[in-house]
Amino acid sequence: MTRPDWLIIGSDARFSKAADHLRKKGYTVLHDARDRWDNKTDALMLNEKPVRVVLPIHPPEGSPAIGVLDKTDRLFAGKLDEAWEKASELAGRAPRLYLQEERFIWQNASLTAEGFLATFYRSGGGTVAGRQWIVAGYGRVGKTTARLLRAMGADVTVLARSPSQTAEALTEGFGILDIEGTGSGENGRILVNTIPSQWLDPSGPFNPSRIYDLASVPGCLKPGAAHEYYRLLPALPGRLFPDEAARVLSEALCRMDS
Template sequence: MSGADWLLIGSDPRVALAAELLKKEGGTVVVHAADKWDSKTGELVQNCRPHRLVLPMRPLAGVPGPDVFKSVGEVFAGLLDDDWETTLDRAEKRPHRYLTEERFVWENAGLTAEGFLASWYAAGRGTMRGREFWIAGYGRVGKTLARLLRPAGATVTVMARSPASLAEAVQEGFGFCPLPQTGAAVRPPVLVNTIPSRWLDPEGQVKPELILDLASLPGCLAPGCRHEYYELLPALPGKWFPHDAARLLAEALCRIDGERKGRNDA
């Protein structure tokens, strides 16, 4: 199949920057800055006949018919909704999930944690030293953030459901609080959420003074709940470090593609 080596779709600035880095690897790279799939997008895909189609981190609005993928080689994808999952399945395309590539996830977590610090300072909230932060979730972002906050002089308490996560937090020297919280209510001065679910009812046992949410939409507040001092802080790597974030994306795409080639050649 002749055609472009890479076709990247998405309006996120990281996409265009990643495309520039991919061009340095050689070959033809095309960028389509769009957040929805329409007839123009479909025509571009069919004309480019890309060896590798890169879908954006969040699902595109609208989906094509499965026949459009007859002109596509490999598909690389971020998050996919049910419609996109069904479309790719019907087209017999098994997407390569770059958002779950382990090295990318950890490196992106580092940028997210640093982006949190940048957002804190930019908002004029003062120094980290002497502050008390409660971090909900002890995955990659939660761990990386906790490890950045402590050297800055902050006190960190980890909130998690998993006994293993709580044990790890204790081993690292952080405070801990099991979820769901039972007994007396706790009142975190600053709650930083990294759990990608709507788990928090501010009228329940966890009553934060300030909530800074690093999870994706719709955030951590339970349906119907509100909080006067709640901020959603999505996509921090792209906001604060677009060139670094683009480099991580381009490198992840190249690694995944190289591993794919290695499996096919084996």
């Protein structure tokens, strides 16, 4: 029996389309459009023995039975939790993390920033130019979003967690804040969060007029906190630009496979 070249797992629209992109390159590809790993997935692995397995950006719910991951040669993932790290270690399959592939990170950041703007306009938020914005976090998504907003005429301040991020934002000409220093003087601005932690309590001195959260679930609000206009917007590339996001993902997988 010929082994399929790829098994791609995940319900995000970019994964099904990434499978199509890989098929066009001549690969045989299976796609399991679920975000969990269970007995059905174990059976698929044991029967098909795919050469490569691609996991969703976030680890799927559940984990493989002992001996199942041994059936694949290569494992690709966005990020792994403790259970999946243990499973891959037991199988002797060092995961190749596409969220650490530099070109993919920047291309995905660009799609995320554009996706945020599309969502902002659709939400009735108004125009970007001339308004005051705070971008929290100055990683790839934060940098790309801040630069895009400024290019459109926005007044952008960066709220950074580390001295190096603060220095870089300052060097690029952005106003700067730090998490501990935010206060009522920043109220009324629009906040775009890219920090993947629950750091914000809007009932405190810092209460933005709107919060658009581009981080992963559970978002930036502290447990129990609420805001009258808070929108959590994870996985924007796959939701808004599935074709382009799929091309970016499939190309990253091929680069990492070489």
